[in-house]
Amino acid sequence: MTSQTLAEIDRVVLPAAGLDDLFDSLHAEGYPVLGPTVRDGAIVIGPITSSDDLPRGWGDEQDAGVYRLVRRDDDAYFGFAAPAGTWKRHLFPAHSILWRARVVRGAPVIEENEDHPGRRALVGIRGCDLAAVAVQDRVLLHGAHPDPVYSARRADLLLVGVACGTPASTCFCTSMGTGPSVGGGADIAMTELDAEDPARHRFLLEARTDAGRAVVARVSARTATAADDDAADAVVRRAGSRITRTVDNAGLPEALRAGAEHPRWDDVAERCLSCGSCTMVCPTCFCTDVRDEPNVLAGTDDRVRVWASCFELGHSYLHGGSVRPSPSARYRQWATHKFSTWWDQFGTSGCVGCGRCIAWCPVGIDVTEEIRAVAAGPTQEQGVADGRHDDG
């Protein structure tokens, strides 16, 4: 510990040129770092060793069915919106072995997967994605039966959030109350300031937990001033004002429940390919399949768990057939789960407004538009079908 007071450690300013100081501090505290990085023309989440691995100077263009990287005219490290990759992949792997059975003296002996990645820092996580971690915590950690794989990966995480100054047209975090600022759950909250001016390009670091303070205390940084705070507030304010997509959550769970038979579900099913892309990029989707993978030569049987999607025909399979054979019912399941029944099940919305499902939908379906149409109630057309309009 230095002679700095706690308050001084809590809010400090780090010049952009000294960003590696943060990585050094994290390494010194024993945290390997995961963060955004450019791979295959997209920003994904992967191991980061220094600021060189970050997507410096890269921005993105996102719209319904559109995602592409664009060169920025500055050196911003975090000048993009929701990454194409999800942090979820590192907390709740797409493929995991839950246990392995082998036969010992005629009976199976089952060894649980004890993989424990230990300390890891997630650097650069946005408010929306931070909220997604909290949503998955409720599902996978805070139930009666905590998930062993998620628990092992969730423990010992250090969450370093970065306020979002560059939302995409697909974003609606302001509606879901998750961004663009860094909400609860972060150990350190960062805001990138004045990237367009190399002389003033800097980060405001706010340590929010003891673990965060231990890292920030190691960084050579000056104490933040009121001007730094104002600049950070302006970043968030400006970002918020640029978000155009909205979801009106008032009465939405009830409206979607009432709209179970709305013709819009059939309408969207005409466009939906049931490909499941939205569920794969969603940071809160948690559905999985399990299967046994016996290895005859090794004499083992592995219980393997893989991500599943409610858009798969087999997702609701019972002997004899699927409960939800039509794409319409499957889209309804996904959308109403996110915005309606998730509340019943876990006390929150299942959506954090990151907009990935809109950008990564190959046919550009915008979930906010679909649920708005259903929540608006019966259409003229439905009224006719129900015989409520009688012209004759």
Added chain:
Amino acid sequence: MVVTTMAEELAAHRFFRTIPSDLRERLAGCARNVVFAPGERICVEGTHASGFFAIRTGRVNVGIYVPHQGLQVLETRHAGDVLGFSWLFPPYRWQIDAVAGERVRAIELHADCLLPYLEEHPAGGYLLVRMFAQEMEETIQSTRLRLLDVYGRDRVHAR
């Protein structure tokens, strides 16, 4: 010993419970009590359908005779049910066989007595035909449900 009138016995039967008492009185005039021993034939396919039965106790097996296989029971009519629709329509011929599954006590209502009255009193006739239509709907629905074969293996496929 308590003596009950036929009208009272009709009133005690589920099928007739809701009909107006004047119609019930009239029906009682066309009714008599009958008892069938287990295995006794109540209706014979192809013979004249002279009326219908309101089952008071016991079960009646309804089916169709199949050569070499005997009576194939297709449904069971229970206490509280009525048995027989063929008396309502030409050619007034039983379409089914019905056999007492156990000792059956029933009220038999005679078409010869009933039909002329119902023709002359359309309000009562309408009511009774409605009640029979509901019975038929329930019978058809029950048959549909069995056609679904909900317990069956035919609908099961390997995963």
Added chain:
Amino acid sequence: MSTLAEPRGPGVAARGSMTPIPHRVVDVVHETRETVTLTLEPVSDGIVAPVAGQFTMLWAWGAGEVPISVSALAADGRLVHTIRDVAGVTKTLCASRQGDVLGVRGPYGCGWGIDAARGHDLVIVAGGIGLAPLRPVVHAVLAERSEFGRVSLVVGARTEQELLFRAELDEWWHRHEVDVRTIVDRSSPGWSGSVGVVTGELVGLEIDPASTRAMVCGPEVMMRVVAQHLTDRGVAASAIEVSVERNMQCAVKTCGHCQVGPFFACTDGPVLPWDVVASLLTVREL
């Protein structure tokens, strides 16, 4: 919003929630052509004793895992499951022989409201394999017969040959403590019982709606028809329990497969009151 969001059943697994506990098959009874009852005994540690209506996840080496209801409550950590071979994992389970070792997780889910039925008339309606999860209810009633009013058991099956627990049904019938009625979809030579759907037998049951509770288990269509029949006769929807069947892979509310609207069949169910599921089971493909 929902009052059922938290699991009500007992039995939180002490080990990793996805890890089966080895159990040895100590008894195999072939009930019908496609149904087998297995009695299992823990190889070392067992699981928490299940209650009537709960299920476990049964695992067969190399085949996988399926949810199976307990069909009797046994002592000494023994587990009794009746399994219908509907291909896949159930085929492997049904082919088990004495001495085989299977894995068990659980018990999971909410059981039947037997306590709520005390002091009431009880109508139990089972269709096909649906008699398996209800058999422990009959056992519980017979063990404390005076605690309950009139108790009726209506059992539907496809044919006489597919009636489960035939000897036990006869025994219950002879004891006259429970009004046992059986009805089959199709008669076969020698069948002297009823032919029709289960509601055909319900028609003849005297029911006092105010003091009746009902437990119904069978194909979803059958449960819907029975629940409608009972509510039409004045039984409160909240007094009718049904057991909901859905795809289940984790049984602990984390795999997402068994959702029925706001409910997870694995933890909010499988036994759910009709008043909360009626509107869900009538929405197409929910």
